[in-house]
Amino acid sequence: MSITVETKTYLNFINGEWVKSSGSEISESINPNDASEVVGKVQKSTREDLDNAVQAAKNAKTSWRKLPGAERGNFLYKAADILDSRLDEIAETMTREMGKTLPEAKGETARGVALLRYYAGEGMRKVGDVIPSTDKDGFMFTTRVPLGVVGVITPWNFPVAIPIWKIAPALIYGNTVVFKPAGEAVVTAAKVVECLVDAGLPKGVMNFVTGSGSVVGQGIIDNLDISGITFTGSDSVGKQVGQGAFARGAKYQLEMGGKNPVIIAKDADLDLAVDGTISGAFRSTGQKCTATSRVIVESEVYNEFKEKLLAKVKGIKIGNGLEEGVWMGPSASEGQLETVLSYIEKGKEDGAKLIHGGKRLTGNGLEKGFFIEPAVFDGVTNEMRIAQEEIFGPVIALMKVNSLEEGIELANSVEYGLSASIYTTNIQNMLDFVSDLEAGLVRVNAESAGVELQAPFGGMKKSSSHSREQGQAAQEFFTSIKTVFVKGK
Structure with missing residues (x-):
């Protein structure tokens, strides 16, 4: 009731x-x-x-x-x-x-x-x-x-x-x-x-x-x-x-705030990584300072990961958050919605390929609110604005790398340093990530968003x-x- x-x-x-x-x-x-x-x-x-x-x-x-x-x-x-x-x-x-x-x-x-x-x-x-x-x-x-x-x-x-x-x-x-x-x-x-x-x-x-x-x-x-x-x-x-x-x-x-990366190593459990990426990026409509924004994937598993990701993203139910079964609600305000839409346009202008979503939703009453499809960009390079600037909305940038070392370097190449995560089954990969990632919160085989209340929380650099x-x-x-x-x- x-x-x-x-x-x-x-x-x-x-x-x-x-x-x-x-x-x-x-x-x-x-x-x-x-x-x-x-x-x-x-x-x-x-x-x-x-x-x-x-x-x-x-x-x-x-x-x-x-x-x-x-x-x-x-x-x-x-x-x-x-x-x-x-x-x-x-x-x-x-x-x-x-x-x-x-x-x-x-x-x-x-x-x-x-x-x-x-x-x-x-x-x-x-x-x-x-x-x-x-x-x-x-x-x-x-x-x-x-x-x-x-x-x-x-x-x-x-x-x-x-x-x-x-x-x-x-x-x-x-x-x-x-x-x-x-x-x-x-x-x-x-x-x-x-x-x-x-x-x-x-x-x-x-x-x-x-x-x-x-x-x-x-x-x-x-x-x-x-x-x-x-x-x-x-x-x-x-x-x-x-x-x-x-x-x-x-x-x-x-x-x-942050511009938080998730690194998908070639040895990762891809199903686990997809679930964690979607949750980290799109829960709360991406309006978390710890939300996943950049998805850095080793080249050997890039295409497979992308296919699995898109299949799951297409199944997200969007609507009024009071309705049962709705997974993602609206942007918090019209101004926030306009900011997200403007960054989607910037991504296109800079040469990234929008491969899913990114449109304001209408129909079935959604036009009364500030609803947007989750947006997935492919072919994102590091100098693009969607790879560097905080968007605070349901937008992710897929970025391909040839090694974990390259992935960590890319993850660190922004002004923010709040949270980061990696999906891998290799202990050395975990240790290298924990040691070298410039962020106040690092998580292994878990999404970038979230911290337990009894643990210290805060960032590095501009975060x-x-x-x-x-x-x-x-x-x-x-x-x-x-x-x-x-x-x-």
Whole structure:
């Protein structure tokens, strides 16, 4: 039975209350499955709203920091239980708002529950080490202290998991939060915030402000009372965040996408490789920073792999993500769809051969949404734009190489370095790939997309600011080390 998402205006949450913006502008969040449906109305908040949220977080930071870690963790455990109880509602909202299929949305929401529980447990783990002193009467140790107020800026493609994997560690390590979600996923984000609010977080600890990047996002960058900024999004905006934070001495963490390769070695299990390539490239309509974009295949198996790949791609069912059996939903917005279509044209202009898909879909109601066929290009060379630039859509570039060494060199020949995978049964191939691939996440006989929540996640080169998210590695960003020396009389 379908859950009705009422068309209402979602407010800001500041200093323990849901409040209207000081401005009057409202935008609409549109269903990409059917652009005639408004999922919710959203405030375009002002700099004044943002500053009020920061002040609330600043006022709350001392009392929150002084709570025992276990007590902070109890709030996250409660939030996890609430999110779990609302999983179906939030997952359906996600599908309606950004187009991800319902099974994927449920999986992401369940991951949000697991993230909250994982970080709740961090409240009982160690925060420092004892270090030997050269002074026989001295005692030296380290502890970790929170940054203070943390600004959280998140994208639309994972509207539950990414906010939670930033907010949960920020809170458990003693920080207060000001959260700005992407405009295309505000309703889903608001429902996540409601779970944290209903868990009873003290006033000012969690603050939520909707609006444009130019106003609210820039306000987070500029506000002197925000000590740290964690951002996931585009390369251009990430640079702006990093430069602004650096200029005023704030700590920053950036995750900015990838151009992720999969290498198919000549000894690979081709059926496994095809399944992994399709899943990595086309799940979530290719709208993952870890999505497979370049498919690098050794020449001996190139044609066989291509035939198997095309046979499977042609069987992908595309449609409204709420419908049973649909495997791939729409692009998240009309703008994203236009970006993907423009790159398909660039591929053709540069001389690549489009051998499947790449058209906007119409008929059977699909013309109401932002649907596109998965696109497969053949004959792609390294200088082509579709081989170098992030597309963030269901487009893959097939590239032929004569050896694994050539494949690794090709895989490394882009500005990004987020994730990569290889399919091979040769142990030396695996070892060479793991050693030589310039990426923060490498996977063997598995798709390029995906990382377990207890493991560090982040990229190399232009993909990140070289910090890591998730797992216990999150502690490195959200805290600072304090060294303590104690001397007796």
